Amino acid sequence: MTSVERAAPIAFGLIGLGLWQGAVSSLHVPVYVLPGPTAIVAAFWIDHTSLLISLLSTLAVTAAALVAAALLGMILALAMAASRVARAAIQPWAVVLQVTPVVAIAPLIIIWVNQQFAALVVCATIVAFFPVLSNTAAGLAATPPELADLFRLNGANRRQTLFLLRLPAALPYFLAGLRIAGTLALVGAVVAEFVASSGGFAAGLAGRILEAGYRLEIPRMFAALTLLALAGITIYAALGSFERAVLRRFGAAS
Amino acid sequence: MLRLTGAGRRFVNGTIAFADIDMRIDAGEFVVLLGPSGCGKSTLLRLLAGLDVPDTGTIVWNDGTPPAPGDIGFVFQDATLLPWASAEQNVHLPLRLAGKSFSETRNEVRATIAQLGLAGFEDAKPASLSGGMKMRVSIARALVSRPRLLLMDEPFAALDEFTRHRLQDDLHALWREARTTVVFVTHSIYETAYLASRILVMTPRPGRIAAEIPCPLPDPADRRTDPAYASLTAQVTETLRAVMPA
Ligand SMILES: Nc1ncnc2c1ncn2[C@@H]1O[C@H](COP(=O)(O)OP(=O)(O)OP(=O)(O)O)[C@@H](O)[C@H]1O
Numbered sequence: 001m002t003s004v005e006r007a008a009p010i011a012f013g014l015i016g017l018g019l020w021q022g023a024v025s026s027l028h029v030p031v032y033v034l035p036g037p038t039a040i041v042a043a044f045w046i047d048h049t050s051l052l053i054s055l056l057s058t059l060a061v062t063a064a065a066l067v068a069a070a071l072l073g074m075i076l077a078l079a080m081a082a083s084r085v086a087r088a089a090i091q092p093w094a095v096v097l098q099v100t101p102v103v104a105i106a107p108l109i110i111i112w113v114n115q116q117f118a119a120l121v122v123c124a125t126i127v128a129f130f131p132v133l134s135n136t137a138a139g140l141a142a143t144p145p146e147l148a149d150l151f152r153l154n155g156a157n158r159r160q161t162l163f164l165l166r167l168p169a170a171l172p173y174f175l176a177g178l179r180i181a182g183t184l185a186l187v188g189a190v191v192a193e194f195v196a197s198s199g200g201f202a203a204g205l206a207g208r209i210l211e212a213g214y215r216l217e218i219p220r221m222f223a224a225l226t227l228l229a230l231a232g233i234t235i236y237a238a239l240g241s242f243e244r245a246v247l248r249r250f251g252a253a254s
Numbered sequence: 255m256l257r258l259t260g261a262g263r264r265f266v267n268g269t270i271a272f273a274d275i276d277m278r279i280d281a282g283e284f285v286v287l288l289g290p291s292g293c294g295k296s297t298l299l300r301l302l303a304g305l306d307v308p309d310t311g312t313i314v315w316n317d318g319t320p321p322a323p324g325d326i327g328f329v330f331q332d333a334t335l336l337p338w339a340s341a342e343q344n345v346h347l348p349l350r351l352a353g354k355s356f357s358e359t360r361n362e363v364r365a366t367i368a369q370l371g372l373a374g375f376e377d378a379k380p381a382s383l384s385g386g387m388k389m390r391v392s393i394a395r396a397l398v399s400r401p402r403l404l405l406m407d408e409p410f411a412a413l414d415e416f417t418r419h420r421l422q423d424d425l426h427a428l429w430r431e432a433r434t435t436v437v438f439v440t441h442s443i444y445e446t447a448y449l450a451s452r453i454l455v456m457t458p459r460p461g462r463i464a465a466e467i468p469c470p471l472p473d474p475a476d477r478r479t480d481p482a483y484a485s486l487t488a489q490v491t492e493t494l495r496a497v498m499p500a
């Protein structure tokens with residue numbers, strides 16, 4: 001990537017922000033309809049403690065859900081790779097969970113799991129685990145057949161084949177799934193927070209967004225949305241760097 | 255060493271890879287299987303390795319015991335190394351699978367690596383090695399367990415001519431020294447004539463052994479330029495012409 005290419009998205013964003021500010025000011029658009037960037041920054045500055053605490057709460061749910069999704073996806077993929085019966089048993093239910101909108105099941109989960117944080121983590125995990133599961137399962141199934149023959153020829157047992165061949169061969173697939181799961185976990189966390197807010201639990205950013213909406217504090221709403229977008233981009237980029245670092249360390253990067 | 259009688263292999267989709275193959279491999283031979291693409295050479299090697307079983311016929315090992323893990327070394331067309339493991343770890347793999355730690359087999363691993371001209375590259379990952387060096391690692395991995403039988407499936411087909419010649423030279427030298435029994439599959443007449451102590455020519459699918467050419471090439475300093483080598487390649491070419499349908 002050249003330096004021009006690196007600078008391009010930033011320049012594009014700054015130009016967009018400038019045009020936005022210019023249009024809002026020159027057309028005298030009221031802040032309760034569309035605030036300009038300066039109004040949003042000002043709203044953030046006034047309320048930054050409460051917004052950042054809410055962001056932390058959302059990120060805590062996201063991180064816990066990502067860890068849970070990684071473990072759950074990996075364990076289910078291993079079970080599916082180990083036995084055809086397990087594969088047949090798990091696959092349709094994984095798809096059912098994947099296609100059911102989390103907004104629809106979140107109220108139930110919040111009732112069943114009567115600890116708020118845990119309930120949110122469960123919802124976000126349901127949203128996030130599928131890419132880990134399907135990617136890891138694909139990776140475990142894609143072991144190079146010649147290497148599998150080599151292991152057989154040398155009398156490898158199942159445990160050796162799993163730990164010395166199949167799992168390491170699936171690692172790049174798992175990491176790619178994890179990167180997708182990271183942003184999905186954030187989406188799942190916020191959706192679950194929206195549902196939970198109606199029940200009075202409003203620690204996360206979704207709570208701030210709803211609250212600002214009720215009070216017509218539109219700049220504050222935009223400030224919360226901006227934080228959310230930045231968090232999503234950061235999670236995606238961080239997991240991308242993590243993926244590259246692990247693969248480089250592992251010598252498996254092509 | 256082993257004898258194949260009436261061996262045939264027919265896949266579930268109806269493809270008959272080969273039929274009615276009789277062959278004998280004696281200890282210390284370098285047998286080259288030469289045949290056109292798709293005539294079942296790879297399938298035959300997998301059968302010798304015990305990775306596949308014949309539908310008809312039998313395979314009998316002379317001493318009566320089928321090969322144990324580590325008795326057979328296999329070299330594939332691609333190096334098929336573990337990309338996350340160093341050259342040394344890749345070579346150690348067969349011993350590791352036999353439950354032997356690296357520290358107790360360090361000398362064997364290092365010696366095999368040196369034998370293949372890889373000294374100094376013990377810690378290199380496959381991605382940083384050239385095609386020829388990867389193939390050397392692959393051969394070292396096949397030899398490290400001191401196999402009774404070394405099976406090689408077009409190991410040099412993907413290499414450039416220079417690298418191929420050097421690897422053929424080194425393989426030939428290794429074989430002359432150790433006299434490991436080798437069954438080597440190739441499409442190349444020149445490779446066949448250069449390496450073989452006996453040549454088996456196969457017909458197109460369904461493959462059969464169409465001709466057998468014993469080749470006691472003398473061992474002059476430079477086989478490639480020896481007149482006997484030229485006349486052997488001519489003989490192999492004529493045999494192929496006689497065997498292949500027009
Ligand atoms: N598992 C399988 N199921 C069905 N057909 C197969 C299978 N494996 C191989 N074949 C077919 O059997 C035939 C012989 O295959 P094989 O790989 O042994 O040939 P080969 O002589 O090694 O060819 P090449 O020189 O191209 O490597 C081919 O036509 C191939 O398509």
Ligand SMILES: [Mg+2]
Nearest residue numbers: 295296297407
């Ligand atoms: Mg083949």
